[in-house]
Amino acid sequence: MVVCAVLLCGCGDLSASGTFEPARPQTLTVVTEPLPTDGFWEGSDDRPTGGLEFAMARELAHRLGLERVEVRTAAFSRIVSGHLDGADVALAQLTPTEGRDRVLDFSTPYIHASPALVTQAGIEIPDVQTAQGMRFATQANTTLEEIVADVIRPDRSPLRYERQADKLDAIRSGRADVGLFDLPVAEAIVHADPRLSVAAKLTMTEPIAAALPEGSRNVEAVSAALRAMEADGSLDRLAERWLGTSLTDSENRVPLLRTGDR
Helix, strand or coil: CCCEEEECCCCCCCCHHCCCCCCCCCEEEEEECCECCCCCCCEECCEEEEEEEEHHHHHHHHCCCCEEEEEEEECCCHHCCCCCCCCCCEEEEEEEHHHHHHEEEEECCCCEECCEEEEEEECCCCCCCHCCCCCCEEECHHHHHHHHHHHCCCCCCEECCCCHHHHHHHHHHHCCCCCCCCCEHHHHHHHHHCCCCEEEEEECCEEEEEEEEEECCCCHHHHHHHHHHHHHHHHHHHHHHHHHCCCHHHHCCCCCCCCCCC
């Protein structure tokens, strides 16, 4: 695990988001998967430099009246199994599920995202039959891996990776034809790499939320701060900066891939 501390300029109004009890004085300790994650966490494990969730962590700390953010990294599979290793909150594009709810508590969602298919630029996926004939790359222990298996049902077994970065490298290199990502992540990927494109999105949506240790007293404080960030437009402004599009715009312009299940 790598730890990096980032000082903030000034403190926010704690009363605006309720009572927050940090694990360490005046510090919001955040855990995420190893960096980078395009658009969401930029830089390296020991020196985060930006990204939507990095910026959200700083804004959360400010609104909760804290002076600094400490960033830790851990394997995604460890985070979703409930091991936050002393962190107050996990920000790692996490979707609440029944299994995860047994070992973690979740905030109100800050994104509702459609799963989207990322391919090399110029490749079209007009229907689910085309998608089924393609070689998928998936990330282990994610809800997107389950969607590939249960909804798309490709003809060949997907290539399975532990890290999102490795899944993306498989698409870039041609080892895999396509991968499923939450749409805001997909938008950030293609914004950073014009060799890739978002070919289509599914009709379903997934909530993305912050995870907290099971039994945390801080769920409402974090949820209230996230709701305030959505209400005053802060989330959309951060998305436009780090993803290259607002959360609303990305949903509106990507074509649908109808699977027949919905």
